[in-house]
Amino acid sequence: MRRHRTAYLLAAPSVVLLAGVFAGAMLTLLEYSFHQYLPDGTDIAHTTATWQTFLTGGYHWQIVGETVVLGLITTVAAAVVGYPTAYALHRVRQSRWRYVGLFIIFAPLLTSVVSRTYGWELILGDSGVLNSLLEPVGLGPVELLYERSSVVIALVHILLPFMVFPITQSLGQLDPAFGEAAGDLGAGAFRRFVKVTLPLTTPGLIGGAQLVFALSISSFATPSLLGGGRVNVLATEIYDNVNNVDWPLAAVSSYALLALAVVALGVFGWLQRRTGRAEQGGVTAAGAASSGARGWSVWLAIVYVYVLLPLVIIVINSFSSVSYGTWPPPGLSAKWYANLFEQEGLGAATLLSLEVAIAATILAMVIGTAVAVSLVRHRMPGRGPLQSFVLSPTVVPKVAFGFAGFIYLHRLNLFGGVAGLVVTHTVIVLPFVVIVVTAALMRADATLDAAAKDLGAAPLRAFRLATLPQIRPALIAAALFAFVVSFDEVDMTVFLLSPDQNTLPVWMFVYMQKFQDPTLAALSTLLIVAALAIAATVAVLLARSGVFSSLTTSPEEPVAKVKEGSSA
Amino acid sequence: MTGAGSSSGPDAELRGIRKVYDNGARxxxxxDFTVAKGEFFSMLGPSGCGKSTTLRILAGLEEPTSGEVLIRGEPMRGRPAHRRPTNMVFQRLALFPHLTVADNIAFGPRLRRRPARQVAEIVGSMLDLVDLAGYGKRYPAQLSGGQQQRVAIARALANEPAVLLLDEPLGALDLRLRVQMQQALKRIQHDSGTTFVYVTHDQVEALTMSDRMAVMNEGRIEQIGPPAELYRSPATTFTATFLGDTNLFEGTYEGGLLESEGIGVKVTGPGRAVSVRPEHVAVGRGLTCANRxxxxxEDVIFQGASTRxxxxxxxxxxxxxxxxxEAGSTLTVGDEVETGWDVDAGVVLNH
Structure with missing residues (x-):
């Protein structure tokens, strides 16, 4: 045991946090699902009555069905949009334009879900952008808002990066020699794609589908705001049950949603194993050498418009002179910005969001990096289960964990404080930190650490001097990601705020439930500008550290080499 | 460079070292071996024979399951790498890519809190030692393979280690550069007077550079001795076949004769096998040697200085x-010939 002490010590903080907060909350929730509230308010414990009500009532199955349907439609739509987009990006010849494209696809991630949902409300509304275009040509008005279609359109927009990213990865790993070989053997462009490229990138496609399905069945803010009460899925059901003070039913719904997520994980995992060909040897193709046909550029342009449109509409609407979301705005004014600063509690909400996001980021970075080092650099017993445990919060829908945290923090008397918010947010962002840092550590050369120790550096110092410089870009990326996820978190946080507390996204969520005026557009515009400024700063920092040059330099291009002198 | 500790005893001593991994890997x-002060000692063996593990145990990068490591007579049990008077040249060099050549070399002395002036002196003398004066401000990526190699050696020597450990440091270089570096290593070892423990799977490297060497196989030492001794008088069939080429006849001994695969070989004494180096085997007609x-x-292979x-x-x-x-120059493939060797040419092996 003594040999593995360091490994366990490094993992301990994460394990304590996850066991104390995450597992504790989920177990409390499980216990709560075996309660029953009677109409007169009595609370009966140790009963399966609520489970029976849920499982035998046709209404609840309808909701489960709607959740699955929404998830499937969103996933298929995201695949139909995402695969050609990833493929087109892969075929962009100049690496600079490829990165610009990827940035555009990923940029919306930096803005709040509520902002993006609001943007779609402005586009799809009865007098919104879409109808103002369709009506003059006699095709409108169409009623999209407060229907499933609007929820799907917005969810595809929000989740598109999660589809594009894994596919881009597997396209990047695809050795162009395969395609060339197929061409050499007489396959035309289409057959080459169907017979070679598609099968070899199916794992990426399934990986993306898995992410999108999991995130769409557990999404709450978008169906709640764009569904207008007519799109009832498990996530919104949980929220309604809590508001109707039927906590046991909310607990059962939460576990139903969790079960759905686990089943989906199993199904996608099975698909992945069935289709996954032998791991492709780590040859990273330096972009496809094939010509970029014009059709792909047009496709990319359409996708860019789709991705950026809500953000652009928000910015324009923030200067509207009227309070309703009509298009085009009849006049311009800055009054919504003025109105913004008169909003009560907005300053406090921003401050709390910043506080929680910064604290959760720092906490997750410290304990997450430690556990990542333990997982990558040590071979102790229990490594596999530890990894599963640390990543387990990603499987649990945030609404379910939010409600679980709500009950659990009440029990611990931590509800309503900053500490409860910080630890729950840390649970949410920890897996992201661990995934990013683990990947970086696996690429980092452990021999450098050994060399530093050999030259006299104690373990902690060796890590700081030899390993840290290698994984610094990944740490910056992980911290930024953690910050953004925490700062924008709505689905979980709505459950965790006491009446006198507010975070910025929850404030926006509540505001959007009540009002339609462009105050939210003004706030979203400010947030978009701030996000772009931060992203630009980080990009510059990363560029200075040479990450991009190492990304863009293809393996064939030799790094500046000096001829071996005569002195050997 | 004289370090602390007794000056008479060996610089490194390994006693009954065993290492068992959790997953059952060997x-x-x-x-067991000792390395004298100023000696160039090599461990030679095929990959997986335990030579690199032994070196990492010496460095303190791994703890042995049992057994003891002594450096200059001092037991090292429980002492981690950063507190041992050894330094290592890694197989993959492990130069810090974010530090200049000078900063790489200064890494160890700075950790030992040497004053800045002394650090600069050490860096200067190390760069001179490895013939890289003027390269201090470059980054490792801006150097050629051979230069990077020498930086790695300079960095390890900058700490004035009692023992310098080298883990196949020339493995990544091409043949020509490898030969140059072998000479450079010998010179650096001579000039610095440091004890070297060198790990390689390349027998030529071990034979040409070592004062003494250990041939390892399957986690054990087969034989230890000066290169010439190991080559001329191998003690085991493994050493005989691993070091250079040999004709090995395994069989049963009876009355001065080893019966092996249908032929009888006259040998000097009882044993399980006999090894005869190709250079001791004659070929031609009318031979007079004892074994004919x-x-x-079947084949004639011209190799320049010699023919096989x-x-x-x-x-x-x-x-x-x-x-x-040139005697065999009249022989051509397909000829009926005689081949043979003297009894003395055969080394009898019992293991």
Whole structure:
């Protein structure tokens, strides 16, 4: 045991946090699902009555069905949009334009879900952008808002990066020699794609589908705001049950949603194993050498418009002179910005969001990096289960964990404080930190650490001097990601705020439930500008550290080499 | 460079070292040896024989399951790498890519809190030692393979280690550069007076550079001694076949004769096998040596300074001969020839 002490010590903080907060909350929730509230308010414990009500009532199955349907439609739509987009990006010849494209696809991630949902409300509304275009040509008005279609359109927009990213990865790993070989053997462009490229990138496609399905069945803010009460899925059901003070039913719904997520994980995992060909040897193709046909550029342009449109509409609407979301705005004014600063509690909400996001980021970075080092650099017993445990919060829908945290923090008397918010947010962002840092550590050369120790550096110092410089870009990326996820978190946080507390996204969520005026557009515009400024700063920092040059330099291009002198 | 500790004893001593991994992979079964002050000691063996593990145990990067490591007479048990008077040149060099050559070399002295002036002096003398004066401000990526190699050596020597450990440091270089670096290493070792423990799977490297060497196989040491001794008098069949080429005849001994695969070989004494180096095997007609066999010349391979002959005996056994003289020049493939050697040329092996 003594040999593995360091490994366990490094993992301990994460394990304590996850066991104390995450597992504790989920177990409390499980216990709560075996309660029953009677109409007169009595609370009966140790009963399966609520489970029976849920499982035998046709209404609840309808909701489960709607959740699955929404998830499937969103996933298929995201695949139909995402695969050609990833493929087109892969075929962009100049690496600079490829990165610009990827940035555009990923940029919306930096803005709040509520902002993006609001943007779609402005586009799809009865007098919104879409109808103002369709009506003059006699095709409108169409009623999209407060229907499933609007929820799907917005969810595809929000989740598109999660589809594009894994596919881009597997396209990047695809050795162009395969395609060339197929061409050499007489396959035309289409057959080459169907017979070679598609099968070899199916794992990426399934990986993306898995992410999108999991995130769409557990999404709450978008169906709640764009569904207008007519799109009832498990996530919104949980929220309604809590508001109707039927906590046991909310607990059962939460576990139903969790079960759905686990089943989906199993199904996608099975698909992945069935289709996954032998791991492709780590040859990273330096972009496809094939010509970029014009059709792909047009496709990319359409996708860019789709991705950026809500953000652009928000910015324009923030200067509207009227309070309703009509298009085009009849006049311009800055009054919504003025109105913004008169909003009560907005300053406090921003401050709390910043506080929680910064604290959760720092906490997750410290304990997450430690556990990542333990997982990558040590071979102790229990490594596999530890990894599963640390990543387990990603499987649990945030609404379910939010409600679980709500009950659990009440029990611990931590509800309503900053500490409860910080630890729950840390649970949410920890897996992201661990995934990013683990990947970086696996690429980092452990021999450098050994060399530093050999030259006299104690373990902690060796890590700081030899390993840290290698994984610094990944740490910056992980911290930024953690910050953004925490700062924008709505689905979980709505459950965790006491009446006198507010975070910025929850404030926006509540505001959007009540009002339609462009105050939210003004706030979203400010947030978009701030996000772009931060992203630009980080990009510059990363560029200075040479990450991009190492990304863009293809393996064939030799790094500046000096001829071996005569002195050997 | 004289370090602390007794000046008479060995610089490094390994006693009963064993290393068992959790997953059951073989580490080291049993290793004992001592390395004298200023000696160039090599561990030679195929990959997986435990030589690198033994070196990492010496460095303190791994703890042995049992056994003891002594450096200059001092027991090292429980002492981690950063508190041992050893330094290592890694197989993959492990130069810090974010530090200049000078900063790489200064890494150890700075950790030991040497004053800045002394650090600068050390860096200067190390750069001189490895013939890289003027390269201090470059980054490792801006150097050639051979130069990076020498930086790695300079960095490890900057700490004035009692023992310098080298883990196949020339493995990544091409043949020409490797030969140059072998000479450079010998010179650096001589100039610095440091004890070297060198790990390699390349027998030429071990034979040409070492004062003494250990041949390792399956986690054990097969034989230790000066290169010439190991080559001329191998103690085991493994050493005989691993070091250079040999004709090995395994069989049963009876009355001065080893019966092996249908032929009888006259040997100097009882044993399980006999090893005959190709350079001791004659080929031609009318031979007079004690062991003589008829066969068909199957192949003639011209190698420049010498020529190799493959003779297939009637029993099916292949005998290889390597001759320097031109005598065989009249022989052509397919000829019926005689091949043979003196009794003394055969080294009898019992293990």
């Amino acid at each position: 580490g080291v079964e049993q290793v 066999y008829h066969g068909r010349l 002959y493959h003779v297939r005996l009637a029993s099916g056994v292949l005998v290889i001969s390597e001759r320097r003289e």
